[in-house]
Amino acid sequence: MSELNLNTNNDSKEDVNYSIYISGVGGQGIIKTSVIIGEAAMLEGYDVVMSEIHGMSQRGGSVSTELKIGNFKSSIVEESKADLILAFEPIEVLRGLNKANKDTTLIFNTFPIVPSTITQTGETYPEIEDIAINLKDNFDSVYPLEANGLAKDAGSVLSLNMVLLGASIANDSFPLSKETVITAMKHNLAPKFHEMNLKAIENGYNAIKDSL
Amino acid sequence: MAYDQLVTSKKGDKLFLLGNEAAVRGAIEAGVSVAATYPGTPSSEIGNILSVVAKNAEMYFEFSANEKVAMEVAATAAASGIRSFTFMKHVGLNVAADSFMTTAYSGLKGGMIVLVADDPSLFSSQNEQDTRNYSRLSSIPILEPSSPQEIKDMMVYGFDLSETFGIPVILRTSTRVSHMRGIVECGEISKPKSTTKEITSDKHWLKGYFVKNPREFVPVPANALEMHERLVAKIEKIEEIANESPINEVYSFESGALQGKYGVISSGGAFNYAYDVISQESLGMDILKLALSYPTPKDLIYDFCKNLDGVFIVEEVDPVLERDVLAVLGEYNLDCPVYGKFDGTFPMIHEFNLDIVKESFNKVISDLKDDREFKEDYKSENAEDFEGNLIEILEKMEFTDGLNELLENIPTRAPTLCAGCSHRSAYFAAVKAYQELGYLSEDMIFASDIGCYTLGISPPYETADYLLSMGSSVGDGCGFSVATDQHVMSFIGDSTFFHSGLSPLVNAVHNKNKFVLTILDNRITAMTGGQPNPGIPVDGMGDEAPAIPIEDIVEAIGVKFLKIVNPHNIKKTVDIYKEALEYDGVAVVIARYPCTLIKGQKKKAPMVIKDNCVKCLECVKTLACPAISYLNDKVIIDEALCKSCAVCIQVCPNKAIGVKKGD
Numbered sequence: 001m002s003e004l005n006l007n008t009n010n011d012s013k014e015d016v017n018y019s020i021y022i023s024g025v026g027g028q029g030i031i032k033t034s035v036i037i038g039e040a041a042m043l044e045g046y047d048v049v050m051s052e053i054h055g056m057s058q059r060g061g062s063v064s065t066e067l068k069i070g071n072f073k074s075s076i077v078e079e080s081k082a083d084l085i086l087a088f089e090p091i092e093v094l095r096g097l098n099k100a101n102k103d104t105t106l107i108f109n110t111f112p113i114v115p116s117t118i119t120q121t122g123e124t125y126p127e128i129e130d131i132a133i134n135l136k137d138n139f140d141s142v143y144p145l146e147a148n149g150l151a152k153d154a155g156s157v158l159s160l161n162m163v164l165l166g167a168s169i170a171n172d173s174f175p176l177s178k179e180t181v182i183t184a185m186k187h188n189l190a191p192k193f194h195e196m197n198l199k200a201i202e203n204g205y206n207a208i209k210d211s212l
Numbered sequence: 213m214a215y216d217q218l219v220t221s222k223k224g225d226k227l228f229l230l231g232n233e234a235a236v237r238g239a240i241e242a243g244v245s246v247a248a249t250y251p252g253t254p255s256s257e258i259g260n261i262l263s264v265v266a267k268n269a270e271m272y273f274e275f276s277a278n279e280k281v282a283m284e285v286a287a288t289a290a291a292s293g294i295r296s297f298t299f300m301k302h303v304g305l306n307v308a309a310d311s312f313m314t315t316a317y318s319g320l321k322g323g324m325i326v327l328v329a330d331d332p333s334l335f336s337s338q339n340e341q342d343t344r345n346y347s348r349l350s351s352i353p354i355l356e357p358s359s360p361q362e363i364k365d366m367m368v369y370g371f372d373l374s375e376t377f378g379i380p381v382i383l384r385t386s387t388r389v390s391h392m393r394g395i396v397e398c399g400e401i402s403k404p405k406s407t408t409k410e411i412t413s414d415k416h417w418l419k420g421y422f423v424k425n426p427r428e429f430v431p432v433p434a435n436a437l438e439m440h441e442r443l444v445a446k447i448e449k450i451e452e453i454a455n456e457s458p459i460n461e462v463y464s465f466e467s468g469a470l471q472g473k474y475g476v477i478s479s480g481g482a483f484n485y486a487y488d489v490i491s492q493e494s495l496g497m498d499i500l501k502l503a504l505s506y507p508t509p510k511d512l513i514y515d516f517c518k519n520l521d522g523v524f525i526v527e528e529v530d531p532v533l534e535r536d537v538l539a540v541l542g543e544y545n546l547d548c549p550v551y552g553k554f555d556g557t558f559p560m561i562h563e564f565n566l567d568i569v570k571e572s573f574n575k576v577i578s579d580l581k582d583d584r585e586f587k588e589d590y591k592s593e594n595a596e597d598f599e600g601n602l603i604e605i606l607e608k609m610e611f612t613d614g615l616n617e618l619l620e621n622i623p624t625r626a627p628t629l630c631a632g633c634s635h636r637s638a639y640f641a642a643v644k645a646y647q648e649l650g651y652l653s654e655d656m657i658f659a660s661d662i663g664c665y666t667l668g669i670s671p672p673y674e675t676a677d678y679l680l681s682m683g684s685s686v687g688d689g690c691g692f693s694v695a696t697d698q699h700v701m702s703f704i705g706d707s708t709f710f711h712s713g714l715s716p717l718v719n720a721v722h723n724k725n726k727f728v729l730t731i732l733d734n735r736i737t738a739m740t741g742g743q744p745n746p747g748i749p750v751d752g753m754g755d756e757a758p759a760i761p762i763e764d765i766v767e768a769i770g771v772k773f774l775k776i777v778n779p780h781n782i783k784k785t786v787d788i789y790k791e792a793l794e795y796d797g798v799a800v801v802i803a804r805y806p807c808t809l810i811k812g813q814k815k816k817a818p819m820v821i822k823d824n825c826v827k828c829l830e831c832v833k834t835l836a837c838p839a840i841s842y843l844n845d846k847v848i849i850d851e852a853l854c855k856s857c858a859v860c861i862q863v864c865p866n867k868a869i870g871v872k873k874g875d
Binding site: 048 | 256394395612619624626629671739840852
């Protein structure tokens with residue numbers, strides 16, 4: 001009988017320890033974005049683990065992925081330990097704040113997806129401006145982003161996730177290079193959309209760089 | 213990553229894989245010839261991928277009608293000398309259990325793995341049962357991987373173990389392991405082979421040969437008595453492997469305050485949290501990671517615990533390892549306190565995370581700082597750690613009042629039926645029908661089933677009052693019809709009907725029950741990601757296959773009231789439901805319209821709100837379609853989400869919704 005040869009990927013570069021919490025609404029391309037970041041980390045020689053949500057929770061509900069780059073075994077980000085929260089929808093950034101601390105970078109898409117149940121539950125959808133102001137009162141690095149507009153400018157609203165990916169790279173603490181992330185993007189998306197997605201990444205990247 | 217990389221990648225290649233993708237690679241490396249499943253989260257992606265790569269991987273693959281059939285397909289393939297793989301969610305094993313339990317007795321010739329994906333914290337399930345109990349119940353060995361790499365490696369290891377001892381092996385994952393993505397280094401791919409005779413055919417997979425031996429394969433009482441004896445002997449031998457094999461490994465740390473004094477025994481996904489907490493907090497506790505956790509490696513557990521002052525058991529969900537460890541300590545009369553679930557150190561339910569494990573460790577460790585003896589022992593540099601709590605729990609960030617107010621009022625975003633989903637229309641019509649008949653809501657009983665349509669539980673439909681398992685809506689309809697005089701409406705999906713709905717429908721007709729059964733035929737197994745089922749003219753490998761018409765089955769069973777309707781036609785559906793509710797017997801309505809998630813459907817012109825909208829909000833309140841919302845004092849339809857089902861046009865009392873005219 002063969003003996004087990006467990007490979008624990010302990011050859012990771014030691015110097016990075018970076019946790020990302022990505023949230024949004026089912027169908028926005030959150031998993032694909034996260035896989036691209038994860039593959040880029042692998043290409044740069046880091047160890048990386050990621051957690052995804054599939055199944056029932058996906059049907060129009062809130063979804064999130066968690067990514068930890070560095071020597072971690074568990075893929076869930078601890079309370080207050082996220083370095084970056086990337087939200088595809090304004091109220092989903094709020095839902096992720098238990099993972100945030102003072103130094104966490106918050107990037108969020110300002111385009112709302114209003115839950116259809118809101119009229120029955122009697123809840124109200126907050127003003128986007130209000131979200132931005134209150135986040136800025138509490139955190140030092142808050143970047144609201146008109147990502148839907150930037151995606152349309154790149155060619156289609158479907159490139160929204162690549163706009164947000166570009167935005168994450170622009171943040172100074174992000175440990176991976178833009179070039180590697182683009183390589184990973186090309187590996188994961190159909191060639192006929194590369195040009196549009198490249199533009200989307202640049203749009204997101206420049207929008208954050210301009211506001212730094 | 214393209215799925216064919218799972219077939220083409222060479223030894224040493226590194227891929228960033230989902231746990232379920234790693235399971236597929238493991239099956240390919242192990243030379244599996246036959247694979248069968250019924251889809252269920254969190255195991256579904258394995259089947260989705262196999263349906264794409266099976267042919268290139270020289271594998272037969274099917275989406276079986278249910279898990280029991282999948283189990284039988286795998287068991288007979290293994291009995292014929294070839295390697296077989298079946299996989300399911302935890303509750304799927306309940307369906308398969310009748311056959312599964314006896315596979316331990318009858319043995320096999322080729323290796324067989326039963327991958328079972330548990331769902332602690334119930335992301336997509338009706339319970340959080342712990343499959344490790346089944347290994348003890350059935351006397352079948354269990355492997356518990358913690359990461360995608362380990363899933364891949366343990367698939368290969370498990371097939372060898374299975375084939376060596378002629379017994380199936382359970383590979384237990386959990387949501388956080390199946391849906392964890394990590395770097396996987398590929399190994400060598402073995403060609404499929406047969407341990408009996410290799411039969412080449414015109415098929416793309418290798419066939420084996422079944423060598424008859426009733427004493428081995430037919431568990432009539434006289435044979436089964438001997439089979440059980442052989443099973444016990446096998447388990448004793450495998451226990452030696454569990455004691456000695458490096459698969460059960462001790463993870464040690466260079467230094468730490470608790471080194472040598474306290475230890476941890478853990479397995480599966482829970483191990484990851486234990487490892488990260490111990491390494492981040494420099495606790496220095498050794499971890500005995502049990503990957504082959506049943507048969508219980510008693511000697512190994514004894515050796516690990518014998519010099520410790522206490523041992524933590526870190527496991528999700530039930531205290532299975534803890535019970536084993538307590539038994540070993542009792543047997544050896546060893547005085548080593550066990551901190552687990554029984555004493556309340558760790559929670560008895562739900563999945564763990566780093567915060568829970570830290571808190572649980574702290575319950576025991578924080579007492580140590582006042583323990584004089586412990587301090588004496590640790591006068592060295594470690595003692596400094598005991599000035600405060602050993603593990604620092606980060607204080608939650610204090611937010612401003614403004615942000616706290618926002619946080620308290622985040623609108624909920626629960627899973628909902630998609631825009632254009634025909635289940636919504638069926639529920640809308642069912643509710644309207646009973647209301648128009650003057651029935652009271654409390655006199656209606658809605659028996660629900662497992663699938664997207666369980667989401668009918670939410671307002672405004674509230675069409676899920678009782679639910680047990682796959683197919684239960686039909687049996688529950690029988691029961692409620694016998695036990696009450698209320699009006700019973702059962703709802704089941706097409707795939708679920710094929711899975712477990714047929715036998716209870718036979719029961720209903722034979723026992724003269726009275727209820728309305730709706731078969732929501734959306735032409736796909738939707739909830740788990742769009743797999744084919746026997747009602748679709750495609751099989752698990754994408755080849756043409758005979759579709760079984762649901763109406764033919766229903767008729768053959770003897771149902772006298774049978775209607776087929778497109779539920780998007782609201783008036784017609786309401787009329788049918790009214791007739792069905794008044795019918796004295798089993799009334800079956802097949803509500804047929806394809807799932808909006810099926811690819812390749814033409815996008816038609818969306819609906820728009822017209823100027824004559826009086827904002828009565830009838831559409832928003834009674835239909836609750838995600839594409840329609842009321843924002844800034846206006847009813848709006850999100851064109852991107854709208855699937856042009858035109859149901860809202862029929863619902864609007866003021867004819868204020870129309871089809872958008874071409875731009």
